[in-house]
Structure formats: C-alpha cells, structure tokens
Amino acid sequence: MPDFHVTVxxxxxxxxxxxxxxxxxxxASRLARPLAGRLAALLVRRGIDPYAGQLALPGxxxxxxxxxxxxxxxxxxxxxxxxxxxxxxxxxxxxxPGRDPRGPTVTVAFLALAPMLGSVVGGSDAAAAEWxxxxxxxxxxxxxxxxxxxxxxxxxxxxxLEYSSLGAAFxxxxxxxxxxxxxxxxxxxxxxxxxxxxxxxxxxQGFLEPVGRTSTVDGGRPAQLFRRGQxxxxxxxxxxxxxxxxxxxxx
Amino acid sequence: MPDFHVTVxxxxxxxxxxxxxxxxxxxASRLARPLAGRLAALLVRRGIDPYAGQLALPGxxxxxxxxxxxxxxxxxxxxxxxxxxxxxxxxxxxxxPGRDPRGPTVTVAFLALAPMLGSVVGGSDAAAAEWxxxxxxxxxxxxxxxxxxxxxxxxxxxxxLEYSSLGAAFxxxxxxxxxxxxxxxxxxxxxxxxxxxxxxxxxxQGFLEPVGRTSTVDGGRPAQLFRRGQxxxxxxxxxxxxxxxxxxxxx
DNA sequence: ACAAAAGTGTTGCTTTTACACCCATGC
DNA sequence: GCATGGGTGTAAAAGCAACACTTTTGT
Numbered sequence: 001m002p003d004f005h006v007t008v009x010x011x012x013x014x015x016x017x018x019x020x021x022x023x024x025x026x027x028a029s030r031l032a033r034p035l036a037g038r039l040a041a042l043l044v045r046r047g048i049d050p051y052a053g054q055l056a057l058p059g060x061x062x063x064x065x066x067x068x069x070x071x072x073x074x075x076x077x078x079x080x081x082x083x084x085x086x087x088x089x090x091x092x093x094x095x096x097p098g099r100d101p102r103g104p105t106v107t108v109a110f111l112a113l114a115p116m117l118g119s120v121v122g123g124s125d126a127a128a129a130e131w132x133x134x135x136x137x138x139x140x141x142x143x144x145x146x147x148x149x150x151x152x153x154x155x156x157x158x159x160x161l162e163y164s165s166l167g168a169a170f171x172x173x174x175x176x177x178x179x180x181x182x183x184x185x186x187x188x189x190x191x192x193x194x195x196x197x198x199x200x201x202x203x204x205q206g207f208l209e210p211v212g213r214t215s216t217v218d219g220g221r222p223a224q225l226f227r228r229g230q231x232x233x234x235x236x237x238x239x240x241x242x243x244x245x246x247x248x249x250x251x
Numbered sequence: 252m253p254d255f256h257v258t259v260x261x262x263x264x265x266x267x268x269x270x271x272x273x274x275x276x277x278x279a280s281r282l283a284r285p286l287a288g289r290l291a292a293l294l295v296r297r298g299i300d301p302y303a304g305q306l307a308l309p310g311x312x313x314x315x316x317x318x319x320x321x322x323x324x325x326x327x328x329x330x331x332x333x334x335x336x337x338x339x340x341x342x343x344x345x346x347x348p349g350r351d352p353r354g355p356t357v358t359v360a361f362l363a364l365a366p367m368l369g370s371v372v373g374g375s376d377a378a379a380a381e382w383x384x385x386x387x388x389x390x391x392x393x394x395x396x397x398x399x400x401x402x403x404x405x406x407x408x409x410x411x412l413e414y415s416s417l418g419a420a421f422x423x424x425x426x427x428x429x430x431x432x433x434x435x436x437x438x439x440x441x442x443x444x445x446x447x448x449x450x451x452x453x454x455x456q457g458f459l460e461p462v463g464r465t466s467t468v469d470g471g472r473p474a475q476l477f478r479r480g481q482x483x484x485x486x487x488x489x490x491x492x493x494x495x496x497x498x499x500x501x502x
Numbered sequence: 503a504c505a506a507a508a509g510t511g512t513t514g515c516t517t518t519t520a521c522a523c524c525c526a527t528g529c
Numbered sequence: 530g531c532a533t534g535g536g537t538g539t540a541a542a543a544g545c546a547a548c549a550c551t552t553t554t555g556t
Binding site for chain 2: 005061062065066090094097108
Binding site for chain 1: 544545546547548552553554555
C-alpha cells in the first residue's frame, strides 16, 4: 500500500466589473450590446520551488485527519482571505504520474464561486493572488496540470448554471434579477433577453425569494430584491443551448 | 507534507433481466406495465480484514506511477473479470478522517456502466462478486463509506442519462431502440411511452447510428439495429422531469 | 426631455405529450 | 387469429423566442 501526497486545488471564480468580451462562437452575426461583467479566476504567483514564480491555482497539502472540503476551505482562507460566503463543491481528482515533481501526488480539485465583491490578499506560500479574466488566462504558463483543472472548472460552472441555481452564488446576499442576469451573461459570454430571463427566473418556483425594494442600482428604476431560494435544481433548465442570444442591439 | 493511502472504488452498474419495481414516487396513481429490466450494482464480499465478510464496492490501492483511471480499469479486471467494453468515468473523491481504520485514506470513486450481458467472477482479495438489484442493496451492511459512494454513483447515472448518450453504455454494441428504452426504464424506475421514446432518440442527430436488421428479439417483429453514435451530449435532454410516464396500461 | 433598467402582454413557432393506428412476425 | 413489439401520424397543450409597450427612476 504505497503512499501519496494529497493536495487540494481551488478553481475560484467570480464576476468582475467591466465590459466582458463576447464568445465568438455564440454571437457570430448578430448585433449585441456590451456585457456588464466578466468571469474571472483567482490565480496565485507561486513563491516556492516547484514552478516558483509561475501562476497556479491556490491550494495546498491536506492534513491527516482533515476532511477534503475542510482543507479546501482552509486553503481558501489562508491564501485568499475569502470568507465563508462562497459556494464550494468538489470538481474532480487528478493523479497523473509525474504531475508533481515531488513525488506521487493526487490532487482533489474544488470549484469555488465567490460573490462579485471582494479584494484579495495573498498569504503563506503564495506571493500574490489576483483575479484574471478567463479570456486573459496564460494557459501555457500555469504550474502543474492546473491549466487542465482550471479549464474543467470553468466548463463545470458554465454547465451547472444551466440547470441549477448556482448563478446566485456569484451575487451578494440580496440582488436584483438584473444583477443575476449579468452573472449569466458574464459566465456564458453572450447577452440574454432581459425580459424573457426575468420571466423565467421569477416564475421558477423556489428559485428566488423576494425580500424588498432597492433604489436605483445603475441608473434605472428601483427593482425587486431577491435572496436565493431553496431550490437547487432547475426544471426546465435555462437554455444556453440554441440561439437564446439577443438583447437590444447596441445602438 | 503528510502521506495518505490512495484507493480507487468502483460503482459498477448494469441492467439485469427480470421485472423491475416501479419507483413509488413516480408512478403513484397511474396504471403501469411491468418493466423489462432492473438496475443492479456490483458488490464484492470482502475477504480480508477491515470489514472482512461484509459487502463492499470493488476497488483497491492505486500503484505509484499509475494513472487513477488505469487503476480503476485494473481493479475492474482483477476483481470482476469485466473487459474493456465498459464506460468508465470519475465520480468523486472521499477522504473523511477515519473512513478507513488502516490510516488516512483518500478514495477516488469511479462509475462504470457494463452492458447487459456478463457473468462475473471473483478474484484476488474479493471472495465473490455479485450483482445486486439497487432496491435490494443492504445499505446498512456496506463496508467503509461505500453506501454513500454507491448512492452518489446511482444518482449520477440517473441524472446523466437525461442529457447524454450514456444509456447506450448499458447496451450491447448493437441494439434496438426497444432495448435502449428498457435501459432508461430500468434506471429511472418507471415506464416511458415507446412511441415517443422512439421518435425522440431516432431524431436526435448523431445519437444513434443505424447498422442493420435483426430478427425477432422478444416475440416482436424484426427491428432496426443501432450502434451508439458520436454525440455525447444531448440537447434537448430526455425529460425524466415532469410526468413523462405512461405506456400502455397493464391489463 | 432623455436614457436606462424593470417589468408585463402578446404572437407565432417549436417541442412535448398522449394516443390512434398500421405493420411484421411468432405462436 | 391473436399477442407482441416496431414504427408513423396527429391534434391538443405547453414552452419559448422575439419584440412592443408601460413604468419609474437619475441626469
């Protein structure tokens, strides 16, 4: 019974302000308004030896007698200062021979979704932590097999938004449907019809829980505030499939 | 950097002949014809010490310098004699402290789907391997945290049949749409409308590939044979959602 | 007044469901 | 003939994309 090192690695995603790019494959021929946010991943600059100086996912060794998810939470706090208000779920495990020069190592990757706010501080063995928009990730320069893991994490997030209420994990505790739509648009990389989106999510039973009213968030009129509801799964899904694109044209 | 033992465990599922039970939550008030098969999982009787004599998932230690998926394939062959004609995918990892009395152990669980045929032989440290219908699984008596893993595996299989072509992994290389429908009915535990099912899967582009004709399989007329197609994902999904139930009434 | 976002109504199209019906075979 | 399963047609219902339109704020 040979032994392995066991680590956790974190794909931490959030939505940041700023015009996101459209995904070329989705908005080919249609006029499209600019997106209100962009999907970004958290990368740290490695301070110690294997791949020192290169960008990597935050992560670290699992302690014996520590639950895997606890280790993921701990690393998240240690390396990024992000609190407990994040969604965390297991992604997959990676154990290719030679993936870590220090010896046989299995890493359990986790996917974490952080609300839109939040500055990040580096700590322990990470010299710096920074949000990188997904279209600017230096895929070639990532340490270990972290390009693969990050890629899997982003794809998981994109897929799960379709049939779960996960999108709300990117929002502050109370949010408007407009903010939630911005999340979906940023993650999927193309605009959605505000009116149909509104109808869809507000008619899905248990998906959203109304709480109050806010004044103008962004120049518009006050809007209903919501909390995420109890329902995790979503039937029917939110169609990122066909040509659900649209939205009012830019000009 | 503490060390862990790393194992793989396999949730191996197949469809076996015989009337399957209906799931109470799905067929409440409606008359329903009997199902043509039932979902079964592979369990082994442990021969060696931790939990000796109890039922467990097939699995074993990962060798250093061995890819996780390779270890899963190896254990599948060693313990069950099942060949390479199975679908195999990673399920999740489990590392709760104390889950293995021999010390800190992380197990990477895999989901394997075996075609309907196939007798099973025991080997190495498994005294016997046997197919157990999922509604007869002795959940309380399983070793380690294998009840949890098995439960997760079954739920994964049920969910994935909806939006992928995974159902065909339960079929022999060439099969009829009727056989494929029997798979879906066995996994989900309730009958589907044969005519709508036929239309749905045969109209899904790339899902099935026609190959030839067979004579009567089961008293009916000859039917078109199919191979699984290239398409993995399925849009739109196959609705196990609402009340897609039905089928001709029993009497 | 104007822009910008929230939210509602409506219309035409596609998908889904439920079921009638015919076809081919074995007994 | 009759049962069994394969396969097609079809009409009602539901879901969805697209877009017109009203409301309510800030500038």
